[in-house]
Amino acid sequence: MKAQLVELILRGISHCSISTQRRLGNWLGRRLYKKQGRDYRVTTRNIEACFPDLSTLEQQDLVLKSLQATATVAMETPAVWFRGDKWLDRAVLGVENAELFEQAVQSERGVILLVPHFGNWELAGFWCARHRGITAMYRPPRMEFLDGLVRKVRKGTGDNKLVPANPRGVLAVVQALSKGGMTMVLPDQQPDIKSGIFSPFFGHPALTVSLINRLIVKTDPLVLIAYARRVDNGHIVGFCEPEEEIYSADPQISVDAMNRSIEALAKTAPEQYQWEYKRFRTQPEGAPRFYS
Numbered sequence: 531m532k533a534q535l536v537e538l539i540l541r542g543i544s545h546c547s548i549s550t551q552r553r554l555g556n557w558l559g560r561r562l563y564k565k566q567g568r569d570y571r572v573t574t575r576n577i578e579a580c581f582p583d584l585s586t587l588e589q590q591d592l593v594l595k596s597l598q599a600t601a602t603v604a605m606e607t608p609a610v611w612f613r614g615d616k617w618l619d620r621a622v623l624g625v626e627n628a629e630l631f632e633q634a635v636q637s638e639r640g641v642i643l644l645v646p647h648f649g650n651w652e653l654a655g656f657w658c659a660r661h662r663g664i665t666a667m668y669r670p671p672r673m674e675f676l677d678g679l680v681r682k683v684r685k686g687t688g689d690n691k692l693v694p695a696n697p698r699g700v701l702a703v704v705q706a707l708s709k710g711g712m713t714m715v716l717p718d719q720q721p722d723i724k725s726g727i728f729s730p731f732f733g734h735p736a737l738t739v740s741l742i743n744r745l746i747v748k749t750d751p752l753v754l755i756a757y758a759r760r761v762d763n764g765h766i767v768g769f770c771e772p773e774e775e776i777y778s779a780d781p782q783i784s785v786d787a788m789n790r791s792i793e794a795l796a797k798t799a800p801e802q803y804q805w806e807y808k809r810f811r812t813q814p815e816g817a818p819r820f821y822s
């Protein structure tokens with residue numbers, strides 16, 4: 531019953547115009563800023579650490595814009611989930627470096643799409659999945675009653691396949707890439723301590739997933755960064771190549787190159803990166819706590 535009520539509310543939001551969704555997101559983000567709760571505190575800590583050259587006023591302006599952008603993602607996502615391809619065609623106003631994606635899709639090699647928490651990452655993922663079947667690992671949401679809904683919308687139609695985020699799922703992704711398939715990974719989520727290595731991100735050690743390097747070594751895929759940047763009246767989907775060293779067999783070299791590539795994208799529109807996430811929660815042994 532609870533899941534049905536949530537779906538009903540989300541479907542209602544999905545039918546709002548993009549301008550209305552963004553007004554709601556900006557209003558909610560401003561409320562979060564004024565409340566100065568958990569999201570405000572984490573965002574402020576991240577921005578102070580990652581942009582130390584900004585003045586206090588500039589940092590606070592970026593905190594507000596980041597909170598508004600993240601709240602706007604929440605308001606936009608229901609339309610991504612429920613409105614279908616025709617809505618997506620209207621919402622995407624253009625594609626940057628489309629040739630990179632077209633070449634990857636047409637190649638016989640597997641493709642790893644890195645989709646950082648930048649812009650509307652849900653929209654970026656859905657746009658890419660329309661053009662080639664994706665095998666992606668899935669971790670159930672914390673609120674169990676949403677699991678069925680999220681599975682349904684993420685899987686979509688066609689050849690998309692969700693696999694569990696465990697060794698069995700990793701094997702399924704390896705098999706898909708080995709056969710020329712595509713997978714999608716959120717590369718800036720903090721993994722379990724046993725599944726990652728520390729790598730600099732905006733000058734600070736960040737526990738970073740090392741699975742992507744293992745997939746690269748095992749399957750020799752093409753790797754692209756995909757994003758959906760928010761612009762007036764819609765979004766621009768785009769692609770860029772990560773630093774070449776991401777293909778290194780050395781996990782540290784590969785992961786460092788990946789983080790530098792994500793950092794470069796985030797700097798193009800830092801207000802659209804999700805600074806509300808505790809990216810530096812786990813620190814190397816002996817280091818002080820990053821978040822108080």
